Amino acid sequence: MAFTLKVNGTAHSVDVDADTPLLWVLRDVLGTTGTKFGAIGTTSQSRALQQAWLDLDVVQCGYCQSGQIMSAVALLKSIPKPTDTEIEESMGGNLCRCATYLRIREAIKSASQQLKR
Numbered sequence: 001m002a003f004t005l006k007v008n009g010t011a012h013s014v015d016v017d018a019d020t021p022l023l024w025v026l027r028d029v030l031g032t033t034g035t036k037f038g039a040i041g042t043t044s045q046s047r048a049l050q051q052a053w054l055d056l057d058v059v060q061c062g063y064c065q066s067g068q069i070m071s072a073v074a075l076l077k078s079i080p081k082p083t084d085t086e087i088e089e090s091m092g093g094n095l096c097r098c099a100t101y102l103r104i105r106e107a108i109k110s111a112s113q114q115l116k117r
Helices: 024-028 044-055 065-078 082-092 101-116
Strands: 001-005 011-014
Touching: 001 024, 044 065, 044 101, 065 082, 065 101, 082 101
Parallel strands: none
Antiparallel strands: 001 011
16 A cells, blocks of 8 residues: 655655554665664653753764663663762663763753653
8 A cells, every 4th residue: 555654854655555563664664774663752751851862962873862762761760860870870781872971861860850840
């Protein structure tokens, strides 16, 4: 079945089965492999983190962002007001090719402050 999708401001025509998951269309048909499967967008922690990521320009190449966000959400769920040391220990398993570690830490702290309100 033919569909037209607007992705990042560009229209794309695709011909896929009507029951094909949108994720597969985005990743496999359109090649937007930065699109990941996950359901973290509905929690207060994830919304605050996503906004902080945008506000502080954390994203560079995007290589690590899915893992960084997922680890940060898990951190704020378990420790709502983490210290710098707790952030560094919790996020230590994520490698960032662009070395935005300081902005990542600041975004987590900013999100933590947003959750206070």
